[in-house]
Amino acid sequence: MTRHPSDSHTLERYLETGGYQALAKALEMPPEEVTGEVKAANLRGRGGAGFPCGVKWSFLAPAKPAYVVVNGDESEPGTFKDRQLMERDPHQMLEGTIITSYANGANHAFIYIRGEYPRSARRVQQAVEDAYAAGYLGSDILGSGFDLEVTVHLGAGAYICGEETGLLNSLEGRRGEPRLKPPYYPAAKGLYMKPTIVNNVETLANVPWIIHNGGEAFAAIGPDGSQGTRLFSISGHVRRPGNYELVMGLTWRELIYDVAGGIPGDRALKCWIPGGASAPWFVPDDHLDLPVTLDDTAKAGSMLGSGAVVIMDETTCTVRATERLVRFFAHESCGQCTPCREGCSWLERILRRIEEGAGREVDVDMLLDISDNISPGLAWPPRMTTICPLGPSAVSPILAITSYFKDELMAHIHQGGCPLD
Amino acid sequence: MTKPVTVTINRRLVNAPAGELLIKTAQDNGVYIPRFCWHPRMNPVGMCRMCLVEIQTPRGPLMVTSCTTPVSDGMTVDTTNPTVKKAQEGVLEFLLINHPLDCPVCDRAGECPLQDQTMAYGPGESRFVEEKRHFEKPIPISELVMLDRERCILCARCTRFSEEISGDPLIEFQERGNYTEVNTFPDEPFRSYFSGNTVQICPVGALTATPYRFRARPWDLTFVESTCQHCSSGDRINLQSSQNRLLRILGVDSEPTNQGWLSDKCRFGFEYVASPARLTSPLVRDKAGELQEVSWGEALDYSGKALGEVISRSGGRAVAGLGGARGTNEDAYAFSKFLRSAVGTNSVDCQMDDGLDPRLLSAIVDRARIADLESAGSILVWGPDLKEEHPTLYLRVRRAAQELGAGLVVVHPRGTGLDDRASVKVTYQPGRGGEVLTELMDGNGRMAEAREVLSNGPVVALLGRPGYGESPDLAEATAAFVRSLPDATILPLARRGNVFGALDMGLSPALLPGRVQRGTLAAQMLADRWGELPAASGRDCRGILEGLESGDIEAVVLVGADPVRDVPDGELARRALEKAGLVVAIDQFLTDSSRMADVVFPAMGFSEVEGTVTNIEGRVLKVNRLTPGPGQSRPDWAILSDLAARLGVDLGLVSAQQISQEVEELADIYRGVNWERLDWEDRDGIVVSGDLGYVPVFSHVASVSPRPGEMALHYARTMYDDGVMTRESPSLRPLAPGSGAHLHPADAARLGVGEGDSVDVTSVSGSLRAGVVIDPTVEPGVVYVPFNQPDTPSLGTVLGVKVSG
Amino acid sequence: MVEIRSPSVRRGWSESTRARASEIVKQYPDPRSAVMPLLYLAMAEDGYLTDNGMREVAGAVGLTPAQVRAVASFYTMYKRDDPGRYLISCCTSISCMLLGSDEVLRAIEEESDVTAGETDPEELISVEHVECIGACGGAPAVTVNYELIEGVTAEKARELVRWLRTARPDAIVGAECQELFGGRRSFDWGPFDRDSALGPYPAFGPLGTVSGPSEDQDG
């Protein structure tokens, strides 16, 4: 996915590297066969939930019109992979979008790009215009009789629009508030209440390869359940942060120390977030040698999520880190459901108070109890009193700090501030 | 109907219709699940999360909101287990952390769902030590509504109401997350005809009604259910008073009529009841020509004598009656009996020259029920702008088109409140309705789409007079055409509160109580009870006014009628009353008309008398008494009965209830309609049906055009006008839009005038000066002038007017 | 709704803006979907999102102004207060925080004498702190008029502010700023391009109607 020459956002370069051949191939296949290949590939969604892509497509309700929506809202703290795909190789994602639309009988696709990514937007827009000019979009694509319009839509600063139903509301010109599921599953009642496929940018960027090489070939890469390559956005206290396209199955130790070069100054690893801000944290003692796969991560009580790995070394104040993460969710809560709207900002304010040195011992239990009222039982995967998983996401860092770093929390409370400062 | 399913709620098996929401099933089976955002008349949003319950799934227990979860067969639900209780406490605590504790000064205290549910389901104490969210304390968001955002719990009831139900989304969620607030656009107030509903359904004291704020504590209020009489839909209401003063009206959720909603006119238009201008004692004109307070005896003697003289001199036919559409059926019946058997005249009309053929209104075959709108395939609205004149019907049509999938064709001379939901909207120049109808019947060209929509049965047609320039025959001809549509039924529109009841009681020249036509066998049977009926045919409102003007008619009895303001040709009415030898008025106020009377009797009215009314679909509903009438005021029927006695006739009327029994005995169609039923098991009313076999026929309605140099006048009512009830209700009075001349931009340009300039609008009957409103929704060549605005003379039932800058 | 009546006149933006607006509306199956791009258009018209702009958007898609404001106020990028010519947004989310974004923000605030959330009296510079902007591999990151600069240090951030003060560029070219003030990037951005935010307001043209400034703008 990421082996691009340096100007691969242009149509010329994309064509030189075999671009749009998969599209031509797909258009010769019956749509169900295209879906079949994706199913065979066992391509799991790269947007966060890891749902098998081909299965999702086969759930699409038969009503017409149907829509395809590309989720390029990437806003999960720690994640910057879709930006790279959109900026560096928009045609690959676009080709995947066209194939997906063909497979699902959609004649209009939307690419929703987060507002803070103007360069992504410009390049995707250019790619779309070039694709129209070259006959990969519009009517009767490559003489197949298949028509497709693509509209690029810009977000305007709201993380919750990454949640697929919030995204659809946003695309309909509404507040990006997530919809109730049930009944508003996009596959049945999506955009304009019509059947809709929502896929992540990276998920779709894999599609051309799958069509070109066959689903089996894709399924042969990497361990079962975590097939194909995957982009990991590695950030935080590492020597070589960045996006890495990896075959899954390596261990976290390898990922952090070999791939990302380990921690600057050879400081000790304190903990890391394995899959974006929503994911419960991992700590070296328990998790360093676990394989990096969807299933192993889930079993250990967290998730690969959006593929964002945030590494924190021994100098990190985990209270501050927690406050920062919870602040994010409080800031990004859409505000429609009570537990998230009120709970997240309450949690944030308690954490800030603790960090600023005005914590009380009761606050620790209160943090947990408030969390419990957002995510009953504090289980993984989270149960929720909320409409969408954003609220419960704010609970992940609180669980981490209370289970692994409670002494640090207590130290803040007892010393009236951060002991690391 | 869907097959019932069986659900286990708290270990008890219950049956429910498949697909019903769990919260409703539970409630119907005695299990109350706390809730804030769910409202049975709006789509569920599952936002407040108060109604969380636990259901069993193959993958273990799952927490769901019961307001968004339909029941399915075999579902097992727990609404009280510790997990659910914890969640409920949690949600309440979340709601309370930012809620101000200003209950002592909050209107909602004592009837506050947040207070109540906190008592029942909440945590005992607050753990919140941070600073609460602050907003500027109550801000007015319209003339009628105040908003206190600190109290708001963001249940989205008000915003959903205005989007889903009333269709004027002027109040919306603003900002995001913990900063979310409900608000209007900075300089666009929540000026909705339905804003009061949001106050009623707000589960806290965030939205309060200016007319009610700080007036009472809920525990001091006395209640009674009744029926609203501002329009003819028969909306069910709850009257609430404290210390004998009417303070508040709430909507009652009645499935056949208003489904809980009210217009602000119904809700706040009761202040006139306590107006200091109410009449408290009888008045008789003295030698100097001034109305003077006199005793009841004097006034009755005076008018009995004067009426008697006219009758003995010129016969009963020299006397006429106008009005009766604002009171109860019992009062209307008394009026009818008084005129026919004590006076001996058939000249009586409860319509004010602004309505339709009484047979079309009261006795048409294929009459629809309001609830037919729920299952309509398509709806035709060709009559008054429903939003202005039939507000709760407007809500039902809107709901049918917006939520229930009915096709909607709206035909009207200008933009109406329903246009945004219409499948087809036809705008035309007043006077050319006949042409439009012919086109619609042919269904070609531009009308093809409309005919296509109307081919989806069942069709419900709401037909009335769009404006006063329009011939009443148009609705008649349209009704004839509608009968050719699939499964068509018709709701004929007339606006005045109890006009249908008044017609049913015979307040129309050719009708007798019980939808009986004069000269029929049934009329004969009535004569057996009432004594000999007057033989000469009577005149309608216009005929009466013209008769008064020419001297053919010498005396007139006005019962709750203000022809000078109500009749489109107010000048004619004024001349008629000036000329009249004797004017006897029974009224609550000195109106422009009763001011000209020789005798005025103070009448009790709304909330002061008990009785029945009959709504637009023939539904008889109870009105009730909660407050005493002012001073020496009395009910209409008692006044008329005493007046009859002065004429030497005993009407045999002893109480409203007795009158109701008399109607039941006398009028076939009212058989079985009695107060006991209406007060208890039939509070939603009893529909009386029975037609005269009256079949509307297509009459060719010629198109008329204004003369050269004239514009076509569209002359129609707005919700708030200078009617006495609005004028005497301080909260509503300022809301009348005032006179205006709405011109198409092209005409404005032609006349060289812009928004706010003034023009003279002159008809043969009158002339007024009005501010120009640029209104692209009227056709070029048309001027729309709202009827009966404060301080404006009337223009009459004319088509052509001269407009000059 | 099928409307049967004589044609009428509509009020609105200037002829050309309205043409752009209807272009945008046409890209969607439902006009309401055009609200977000039209809000950008409204910002481009007035420099920020004015009440009047929201009213125009409402008119263009058939909503009430309150509905449009409900949407606009949900998103942080629709600025309803007039920001300065340069909007510096400093990411302070987790990854940037770990690598010193709080110091960077402090440096920007000090150097510009503008506290986060405010604008200088000259209306030249606005400063805000924002949540993750997808530049975690190049943390700490800031944007100026939404053009990204990665690998910023407190010192570089001060230089950036000084540069904006003195050079007052017409448009912010991300690649250029990155070369001047940036450090490590999340990934190789590819060839230097002159695409830029459409200053002076922190908005860019709605897609499909404006594809960025012409090639030859500001060298």
Ligand SMILES: Cc1cc2nc3c(=O)[nH]c(=O)nc-3n(C[C@H](O)[C@H](O)[C@H](O)COP(=O)(O)O)c2cc1C
């Ligand atoms: C709060 C929240 C935020 C999300 N943000 C994103 C996002 O920024 N990008 C994304 O692709 N998916 C995001 N998702 C996941 C989407 O809802 C959806 O599952 C995904 O777009 C489906 O695509 P996939 O199956 O290809 O992964 C988010 C989900 C939640 C609950």
Ligand code: SF4
């Ligand atoms: S959990 Fe938060 S973001 Fe999700 S719907 Fe509820 S308020 Fe909105």
Ligand code: FES
């Ligand atoms: S009543 Fe169900 S969530 Fe509010």
